[in-house]
Amino acid sequence: MNEVIETILAHRSIRKFKDKPLSEDTITTLVQCAQAASTSSYQQVCTIIGVEDREKKEKLAELAGNQSYVADNGYFFVFCMDYNRHMIAADMKETDIKETIESTEAFIVGAVDAALAAQNLSVAAESLGIGIVYIGGLRNRLKEVSDLLDCPEYVLPLFGVAVGYPDAEPGIKPRLPLPAVFHRDSYQTKEETANLLEKYEIETAKYYSERTGGKRTEGWVTQITASMASPKRTYMKDFVRSKGLNKS
Amino acid sequence: MNEVIETILAHRSIRKFKDKPLSEDTITTLVQCAQAASTSSYQQVCTIIGVEDREKKEKLAELAGNQSYVADNGYFFVFCMDYNRHMIAADMKETDIKETIESTEAFIVGAVDAALAAQNLSVAAESLGIGIVYIGGLRNRLKEVSDLLDCPEYVLPLFGVAVGYPDAEPGIKPRLPLPAVFHRDSYQTKEETANLLEKYEIETAKYYSERTGGKRTEGWVTQITASMASPKRTYMKDFVRSKGLNKS
Structure with missing residues (x-):
């Protein structure tokens, strides 16, 4: 048993956060941890959108089925499967990669890449005493979420992760x-x-x-x-x- | 910076392992860490198959495109999206949940659930000085992988994770x-x-x-x-x- 395994085994979702935002340094560290996760064939198919604007957060909370902790937290991340970047890269090289991106295989890769990144971020957050909860409810009305965050074609928001200093101690x-x-x-x-x-x-x-x-x-x-x-x-x-x- | 974040940021994939198997205790700890990850609506859509049989490991190495470290490692895990369990549960309750399971939504949930579990296992392994590499190559010939491991309907192997004591120190x-x-x-x-x-x-x-x-x-x-x-x-x-x- 070590600090890492203790952190992982102590996980429980937190749905009530103190009114204390994460510092810029902490946000950066968490995103760096997300980026450090394994990625299929170096493709790096995950983009994270940090939602800071109060109105957007409240709108997301509503879209997720009136989950107040989507708006009230220390920070809110949206994890997206992102092949838009690869399309832009392919344009730069005048190559057609559309068939690859449209495949079921690429869809698996994208969902897995984004989830690996998110779990790194979550474990890192918890190691700092910050609680987390995954928000699959973003998929209730995903078109509206996607439009709110200006996600172009080939970018699919998959879930959110609300983070913040815990104001509850739920069981496991x-x-x-x-x-x-x-x-x-x-x-x-x-x-x-x-x-x-x-x-x-x-x-x-x-x-x-x-x-x-x-x-x-x-x-x-x-x-x-x-x-x-x-x-x-x-x-x-x-x-x-x-x-x-x-x-x- | 703490031990958890240091572990996460130090990640690199290891493709050469010492000839030293993981202990039973370590395997159990890693699986417990995998299980501790968040799961969508408590569904727990991930099943892990530990591959120990030498012949099966060699066959998997071949199926993955002759990746020797699929056979030669300290342990080999296959992560599956698994809705077979829910189908059995539904049978017990005489309920039809097939339409839910067949959906694109469920496919996203399954891929994400399995990846969250795998990343917990990976970070926990690395905290113990054990290296890891994800094996997407299992998807080269997935029907054969699925048959080799006797996976029934509604169970989809997604990727492997080879783990073991590192015998290489690649860059990041x-x-x-x-x-x-x-x-x-x-x-x-x-x-x-x-x-x-x-x-x-x-x-x-x-x-x-x-x-x-x-x-x-x-x-x-x-x-x-x-x-x-x-x-x-x-x-x-x-x-x-x-x-x-x-x-x-």
């Missing part, structure tokens, strides 16, 4: 049993998975029950199944294609 | 100028991007020239444009759909 929800997420040499059998899920259902039901004084008694299986019963953000396929991504 | 390639990847309040103009890329082209050309005694003089713009001129892994769209993912 139990993760899936380790054998459910870590298999050896082969993907586990359906039976193994089902057994582990049954065990996890009981564990998480107990966790919620204890924390709500018995008001909430649903475990992970019940909760996740219910939340996934209706598809979300069904406009996504068309929107992503309109950005020139995930087409072929 | 210069990243894009910070203002190119960090914008404020709005995505930057095309002119700004182009100017930064021109500057970066010169910087990276100089870096390569110095390291190769003048043999290699192409900068990032030249290199990336050439490498993206022909699309790669064009089978990906169909393969991903055959897994029941990224369909709608």
